[in-house]
Amino acid sequence: MALINQRVDVPVIVDESKCLEKCTACIEVCPLDVLAKNPDTGKAYMKYDECWFCLPCEKECPTGAITVQIPFLLR
Amino acid sequence: MSTQVNTQWMRTDVLIIGGGTAGTMAAIKARQANPEADVLILEKANIRRSGAIAMGMDGVNTAVIPGHSTPEQYTREVTIANDGIVNQAAVYQTGKLGFDVIQELESWGVKFQKDPQGNYDLKQVHRVGKYVLPMPEGKDLKTILTRQVKRHKARVTNRVMATRVLVRNGRAIGAVGFDVRNGDFIVIQAKAVILCTGACGRLGLPASGYLYGTYENPTNAGDGYSMAYHAGAELSNIECFQINPLIKDYNGPACAYVAGPLGAQTVNAEGYRFINCDYWSGQMMLEVWKELNSGKGPVQLKMTHLDNDTIAEIESVLWANERPSRERFHAGRGENYRTHGVEMNISEIGLCSGHSASGVWVNEKAETTVPGLYAAGDMASVPHNYMIGAFVFGRLAGENAIDYIQDLDYLEPDPDFLEAEKARIYAPLNQPNGIPHTQVEYKLRRLVNDYLQPPKVSHKMEIGLQNFVRYQETLQLMGARDPHELMRCLEVHFIRDCAEMAARASLYRRESRWGLYHYCVDYPEKNNQEWFCHVNLKKTEVGEMVLFKRPIDPYIIDVDVNREVYDVAVR
Ligand SMILES: Cc1cc2nc3c(=O)[nH]c(=O)nc-3n(C[C@H](O)[C@H](O)[C@H](O)COP(=O)(O)OP(=O)(O)OC[C@H]3O[C@@H](n4cnc5c(N)ncnc54)[C@H](O)[C@@H]3O)c2cc1C
Ligand code: SF4
Ligand code: SF4
Numbered sequence: 001m002a003l004i005n006q007r008v009d010v011p012v013i014v015d016e017s018k019c020l021e022k023c024t025a026c027i028e029v030c031p032l033d034v035l036a037k038n039p040d041t042g043k044a045y046m047k048y049d050e051c052w053f054c055l056p057c058e059k060e061c062p063t064g065a066i067t068v069q070i071p072f073l074l075r
Numbered sequence: 076m077s078t079q080v081n082t083q084w085m086r087t088d089v090l091i092i093g094g095g096t097a098g099t100m101a102a103i104k105a106r107q108a109n110p111e112a113d114v115l116i117l118e119k120a121n122i123r124r125s126g127a128i129a130m131g132m133d134g135v136n137t138a139v140i141p142g143h144s145t146p147e148q149y150t151r152e153v154t155i156a157n158d159g160i161v162n163q164a165a166v167y168q169t170g171k172l173g174f175d176v177i178q179e180l181e182s183w184g185v186k187f188q189k190d191p192q193g194n195y196d197l198k199q200v201h202r203v204g205k206y207v208l209p210m211p212e213g214k215d216l217k218t219i220l221t222r223q224v225k226r227h228k229a230r231v232t233n234r235v236m237a238t239r240v241l242v243r244n245g246r247a248i249g250a251v252g253f254d255v256r257n258g259d260f261i262v263i264q265a266k267a268v269i270l271c272t273g274a275c276g277r278l279g280l281p282a283s284g285y286l287y288g289t290y291e292n293p294t295n296a297g298d299g300y301s302m303a304y305h306a307g308a309e310l311s312n313i314e315c316f317q318i319n320p321l322i323k324d325y326n327g328p329a330c331a332y333v334a335g336p337l338g339a340q341t342v343n344a345e346g347y348r349f350i351n352c353d354y355w356s357g358q359m360m361l362e363v364w365k366e367l368n369s370g371k372g373p374v375q376l377k378m379t380h381l382d383n384d385t386i387a388e389i390e391s392v393l394w395a396n397e398r399p400s401r402e403r404f405h406a407g408r409g410e411n412y413r414t415h416g417v418e419m420n421i422s423e424i425g426l427c428s429g430h431s432a433s434g435v436w437v438n439e440k441a442e443t444t445v446p447g448l449y450a451a452g453d454m455a456s457v458p459h460n461y462m463i464g465a466f467v468f469g470r471l472a473g474e475n476a477i478d479y480i481q482d483l484d485y486l487e488p489d490p491d492f493l494e495a496e497k498a499r500i501y502a503p504l505n506q507p508n509g510i511p512h513t514q515v516e517y518k519l520r521r522l523v524n525d526y527l528q529p530p531k532v533s534h535k536m537e538i539g540l541q542n543f544v545r546y547q548e549t550l551q552l553m554g555a556r557d558p559h560e561l562m563r564c565l566e567v568h569f570i571r572d573c574a575e576m577a578a579r580a581s582l583y584r585r586e587s588r589w590g591l592y593h594y595c596v597d598y599p600e601k602n603n604q605e606w607f608c609h610v611n612l613k614k615t616e617v618g619e620m621v622l623f624k625r626p627i628d629p630y631i632i633d634v635d636v637n638r639e640v641y642d643v644a645v646r
Contacts, residue, residue, distance in 0.1 A: 003508055031120040031129050031294050032287065033234065033255060033559060048559060050287050053400040056124035070404050073285040074324045 009072045011053060012046040018065035019043040026057035026066055080501060082260045086485065087115035087230070089476045090250060090265035092237045093299065094118035095126025096462055097452030098271035099220040100176075100469030101476075102229035108477040114229040117263065119236040119255065119272075119562070120294055123221045126273055127292050127429075127453070128462065131214035131396040133333050135187070136200070136461040138177060138208040139170040143197050146170030148204050150632045156202070156356050157432055157458040158588050158601065159636035160312060160609060162628055164439040165457045168471060169464040176466040177208070183219050186212040198336035201354045202643070207332055213396045235261050236562050237298065239496050240268055240306040240448060241488045247306060247448035248486040251496050258504075258558035260497055262488065266480035267447045269472045270435065271465075272299035274317065274453040275573045277566070279423025279528060280520035283324050286513065290319055290326050290422055291453075296566035297573035299454040300426060300435060304572060304620075308443040309436040309611045311456040311625070313573075313580035316529070316592045317427040318360050320374070323420035327398040329376040334389045339378045341419070343371040352643040355430060357590030359643050364421060364529075364591050375416030386412050421591075423520075424528055426573055429453035429460050431592055433577075436611060436625075441472035444613075447483075449476055502551070503564040509554020512563040519546055519567065523574050531581050531595045540578040546571050575620065576612060583622040584610045603637060 012035065021042035027035045035057060036047040044065070051071060058066045069075070089105050091098045094116040105114045118125060139149045149170035154161050177187065188196040188209040197205040210216075224231060237252035241264075249264040276291025287293040304310060320341070322329050331341055331353035343349055343366050350362045366372055378386055390412065394402040405411065428434030434456030441449045451468035453460075460468065503509060526539025550568055555561040586602035587595045609625040 003511070028121055029124040031125045031292055033120065033562075050293070050563070052287055052289070052293050054124075054129050054292070055399055056129055059130075060124075068400065070325070070400060070407060071283075071285050071288060074283045074288050074326070074404070075407050 008049050010046045010049050011051045011069045011071045012057065013067045013069065014044050015065045016041065016043045018063040020063060023062065025060045025062060029056040029060050031056070080258065080260045080497065082262060085115065085261065085263045087263065087265050088112040088480055089114045089267050089269065089473070090263055091116045091269045091271060092250060093271035093273060094122035094231060095271060095273055095452065096128055097465040097469035098269070099224050100466045101269050101271060101451060101473035103223050103227045104470040104473035105477050106227040106229050108474045112477055115263070116224065116229060116231045117235050117237055117250065117252065118231065118233050121233040122224065122231055124217055125294065128216050128397065129292060130399060131216045132210055132462055133213060133330065133392055133396045134210050135177065135208040135463050136332065137169060137173065137206050137459065137463045138195070138197065139173050139206065140177070140195050140197060140208070141174060143195065144204040144206060147632050149206065151634055152201055152203055153459050154630070154632070154634045155639050155641050156354070158641065159607060159634065160432065160588070160627065161458055162438065163631050164628065165437065167631060168439050169457065169460055169467045172467045172470065173463040176463055176470065183223055185216060185219055186210065200332050200335060202352045202641070207336070209333065209392065210396070211392050236565065237302065238500055238565055240302050241492070242306050242445065243486045243489060246446045246486065249488060251493065253500055253558065253561070255558050255562040258561070260500070262493060264485045264488065266483045266485065267449065267476040269449040269451060269476055270299040270303055270454060271450070271452045271469060272454055274425055274427035274429060275300055275570070276425050277570055278425045278520065278573055278577065279523045280517065281326050281423050282420065283326070286516055286520070288326050290321055291425060291427065295453070297426060297569045298566070299450065300576065301569040301572040303435040303443060303448070303450060304576065304614055306445050306448060307614055308445045308448055309613045310576060311434060311436040311609050311611050313426060313433045313576045313612065314584050314593045314610060315357070315432040315589050316577065317425040317431045317433065318529070318591055319355060319422045319430065320360065320363050320419050321422045322401065323418045325401060325404045326422060327401055329417050329419050330393060331376055333392050334376060334378060337385050337389055338381050339376055339389070342375060342377045344373055345371060346377065349645050350643045351645050356641060356643070357431065357592035358641050359590065360421065360592065361590035361594060362644050367421065374419045376419060377416045378412040379414060379416065383413065423524060424577070426577065427453045428456050428458060429465060431589070432456065432458035437468070440475045441468045442475065447479065500561070500565060503553045503555035503561055506554040507556045510552045512553055512555065512560060512567055515549060515553050516563070516567045516570065519570060519574065527574070527577055527581065529591050529594045531593065533582060533595070533597045536578050536582050540575065540582065543571060543575040543578055579620055579622060580610055580612060
């Protein structure tokens with residue numbers, strides 16, 4: 001089957017300048033397990049657009065690197 | 076692919092599937108009941124921030140506190156609100172044991188609102204009694220529970236999703252699942268299994284079209300409903316859907332429970348009240364539906380008449396606890412409670428006994444109809460049970476499971492079953508270019524909206540049912556590229572099972588009951604002569620879904636359901 005990659009606006013934004021390479025706090029707490037580390041940069045990012053805009057990731061980030069927006073379709 | 080999968084075997088005395096509200100309490104209580112017993116929580120996410128109370132809770136909806144109300148009054152209130160279809164012995168437990176739970180939570184550091192004299196500051200939201208206890212500092216609930224799970228030395232395995240309960244000789248003997256990060260196949264042997272996987276929150280499709288923009292935590296996809304069904308357990312009153320009055324688009328509570336006692340009102344577009352009670356019930360939802368269809372909608376939660384201090388107090392609760400992102404939702408639209416009402420809408424359907432009454436059948440000991448299998452929380456059929464009910468039934472399940480496993484040994488799982496389940500789980504990984512789970516789920520849930528959203532119409536539901544049955548084949552087309560996508564694929568299997576159950580149960584009960592939850596256009600009246608009973612369903616030996624009436628046990632608290640009818644309309 002043919003698949004394409006489409007652009008989507010994702011709710012979670014990571015300020016890479018603040019994200020700590022050794023940290024995985026946001027990834028560990030996300031109930032939907034949608035965050036991951038970019039293996040090239042060591043920075044967190046939203047890997048899957050499946051967000052409940054519940055905020056544990058933002059709350060548990062030690063450096064305030066994460067901002068959760070309301071998903072575009074709801075905003 | 077499936078041949079290369081690594082298999083991990085585990086063993087425990089009591090296996091708890093789902094470490095949310097009910098599951099963490101079940102673990103703590105099982106360990107308190109027998110400190111020698113090995114207790115394992117299997118959690119799809121991470122118990123620190125999982126489930127409905129991931130970010131805390133604004134309040135307790137069903138607090139029965141001595142001096143304010145009694146278990147008898149509470150049981151009466153829920154009996155009437157649920158149109159008489161209750162197992163009162165189970166409802167009574169929540170009334171009887173809830174206060175214990177509140178005191179124990181307090182001893183662990185959870186804070187409940189008190190007046191200056193130090194008394195619990197209960198609010199009236201229900202029709203008669205005061206059962207709502209605010210928790211303005213309810214935000215750390217889940218981290219506190221997690222700490223207690225550790226203190227009680229219950230084991231926790233995070234990021235493993237259970238897919239089936241293992242049954243042998245008619246007894247629950249463990250579970251299977253997989254690690255949603257590394258993909259390992261997990262087989263767990265246990266002497267008793269407690270299902271605490273929450274609601275089926277991903278049944279209907281939200282009007283926003285966003286699959287995860289649900290009222291419930293979307294991790295709860297009806298996993299426990301489906302697992303209990305395949306284990307042979309009975310499910311009850313599935314046709315009594317969960318439908319909530321929510322903030323339009325945001326799909327979170329508006330929330331009259333917090334704001335109502337401080338003066339907020341649910342009103343129509345003309346500013347008039349049309350319901351006299353904000354407690355969530357099917358009857359209330361029917362009034363909202365009528366109002367929206369009368370030309371007098373939209374419906375809104377109005378606070379513009381309140382003074383600034385009161386609104387600030389409401390905001391301080393709503394911004395901090397269960398759904399804190401609502402602050403940025405309103406800000407993004409330039410809306411403020413001082414100047415704007417909160418536009419409300421009727422949600423898509425779900426299954427949940429915490430809010431309505433659809434769940435896996437349990438008795439007052441949290442036992443399902445399968446020996447060794449217990450259920451608690453939103454997925455267990457104790458109507459209007461909410462958070463305290465989840466704690467109470469978690470406790471009952473934990474304690475009774477410990478009792479049950481005395482002198483019991485492990486049973487070996489059936490190797491053929493394990494092979495078949497392994498093949499079912501990993502099939503999508505064998506076709507990574509199969510149809511993505513997002514599309515397969517979107518279409519399924521759109522069909523749920525098309526054919527099951529009340530008002531219910533038999534001809535439509537028949538078509539829906541055919542679609543859901545045929546969807547078995549569609550599921551085979553799904554592809555996954557990694558264990559995370561595999562998790563979502565298997566959730567779609569659960570959602571399909573729930574959709575079929577919802578259609579069959581709704582077709583079976585040929586009357587209307589519970590307001591909008593089961594409002595049937597073909598049978599618009601309530602019919603106590605024929606349908607004053609539970610509608611239960613289960614899987615037969617040959618794999619068919621059968622439905623049947625289960626009589627209602629004699630009431631322990633006298634209620635005349637023909638005279639005491641729940642009605643909240645303003646006339
Ligand atoms: C937005 C919102 C507001 C609410 N407000 C209130 C309120 O103010 N007052 C009140 O009393 N009640 C309230 N409730 C209801 C109350 O929170 C719930 O009734 C209660 O928390 C349900 O507990 P539970 O244990 O059944 O489910 P949850 O706490 O949701 O736990 C289910 C757990 O199971 C896990 N899980 C699911 N599937 C699997 C699987 N296959 N394998 C492994 N793990 C799995 C999940 O990750 C989760 O941790 C609210 C609910 C919501 C959603
Ligand atoms: S808001 Fe919630 S679901 Fe979304 S990424 Fe953060 S923790 Fe995960
Ligand atoms: S919690 Fe913050 S610092 Fe840690 S990985 Fe996530 S974004 Fe980076």
